Amino acid sequence: MSDPFKQATDNRKVLTADESAEGRLDAWITAKLGEEFSRSRVKSLIKEGAVLLNGAAMTDPHRKVRAGESFEITLPPPEDPTPKGEDIPLDVLYEDDDLIVISKPAGLVVHPAAGNWTGTLVNALIHHCGESLSGIGGVRRPGIVHRLDKDTTGVMVVAKNDIAHRHLSQQFADHGRTTPLERAYRAIVWGRPRALTGTIDAPLGRSVGDRTKRAVKRDDNPDADEAITHYEVLERFHEAPDATALASLIDCHLETGRTHQIRVHMAHIGHPLLGDTVYGAGFKTKANLLPDEARKLVSRFPRQALHAYLLQFEHPRTGEVMHFEAPLPEDMEKLAEALRNG
Structure with missing residues (x-):
């Protein structure tokens, strides 16, 4: 079976539908791209005119895919997955060598993700705490043991080392049944x-x-x-x-x-x-x-x-x-x- 991907240019891919192809355009492309792009990101690319069929932009994510069709997709350059420190003000309620407690404002996303790679609480924490947060709990969410929605305000605790991260994560996983959480x-x-x-x-x-x-x-x-x-x-x-x-x-x-x-x-x-x-x-x-x-x-x-x-x-x-x-x-x-x- 031939590889459905054919590299067209550095930032383009040609994706050809075989006989088993079915379903919506956004879902089909997402499945073919694997974990590289989320469905919501693919949907946005389609609406932006980044998907062509015979030179014409396919802007309807719901369009059905038909066998034999070849879609040329213009992909954005890959993002650096490692968040960088940014000088974003923090309302610090408490801080020591093991953890920091902050009052999160409305509108602040907790950790980088598709559509919010910068301007997050993690970016602010890296700037504030320096190298102490590096790698704790994962590259994109260092130190994070719980989260609040973007537009929910209030108190959050963040770990500053592996021991604190493990201990706090266990408390949140236990939901306070056997701990003071x-x-x-x-x-x-x-x-x-x-x-x-x-x-x-x-x-x-x-x-x-x-x-x-x-x-x-x-x-x-x-x-x-x-x-x-x-x-x-x-x-x-x-x-x-x-x-x-x-x-x-x-x-x-x-x-x-x-x-x-x-x-x-x-x-x-x-x-x-x-x-x-x-x-x-x-x-x-x-x-x-x-x-x-x-x-x-x-x-x-x-x-x-x-x-x-x-x-x-x-x-x-x-x-x-x-x-x-x-x-x-x-x-x-x-x-x-x-x-x-x-």
């Missing part, structure tokens, strides 16, 4: 959960329609990971006589730490986070029920209203229980105030 968040959600305190025990896995998203799964699904969130309603905004509310400030304690866990769990029980365009887009029109000033602020709020305000863990060297808290960031304070007074 504790993580708590503040969130502003639409509505008010029926019970003022409760536990959401709903396994999570990748969404079938979009692999960047997470979804609640059945227990017997092979993709399902245990996910448990404990919540408490702290404050209700625009509460009606029947005890309903337009929005609520809640406290969430994680018993597990899955990707997007709080966002998916709260949406699952009908109370998605304000500003969450991924899991709560259908609730955006609820802002129209607010008075003018509050409505404007809520409508313009640029991120999910989620803040990791508390982190507790055992120090990997001394065994001391370390406890850190970060107050609500200014944007969430203003949002709560607008809901409170609007």
Whole structure:
């Protein structure tokens, strides 16, 4: 069988579909390229006109591939996988020879990945900590033992040597069942959960329609990971006589730490986070029920209203229980105030 790849130029490849070729153009090209490019990156290349058929750009990622077709693909130059230090300000809460604790701002990606090779927390940490982070936990995510979403704010701990990385990673993997590890968040959600305190025990896995998203799964699904969130309603905004509310400030304690866990769990029980365009887009029109000033602020709020305000863990060297808290960031304070007074 002939090799489906034929090198055309230094940055181009010709990919020919054989008799077994089938499916969408983006999925087929991704499979042929292997791990070199993600599906989302291939999709972007197609939309940018980087894939040609008989000299014409194929800009529809959904187009079906037919046997015998040869696609010429212009590939971008490879990225250097080793992140470089960048002088990005850090809000340092604590630091010693073993670890650093920071309060992450909104908009800061934790580690380099496709589409975000620079300007990440890892780039900032390499600049701040120097060579001490080199290679700990992997080239692209040195020192990282847990993460927060790009637009989630709050407390994070990062290891500065192998011993600290191993010890902290074990605590996060154990989810605090046998260690002092504790993580708590503040969130502003639409509505008010029926019970003022409760536990959401709903396994999570990748969404079938979009692999960047997470979804609640059945227990017997092979993709399902245990996910448990404990919540408490702290404050209700625009509460009606029947005890309903337009929005609520809640406290969430994680018993597990899955990707997007709080966002998916709260949406699952009908109370998605304000500003969450991924899991709560259908609730955006609820802002129209607010008075003018509050409505404007809520409508313009640029991120999910989620803040990791508390982190507790055992120090990997001394065994001391370390406890850190970060107050609500200014944007969430203003949002709560607008809901409170609007």
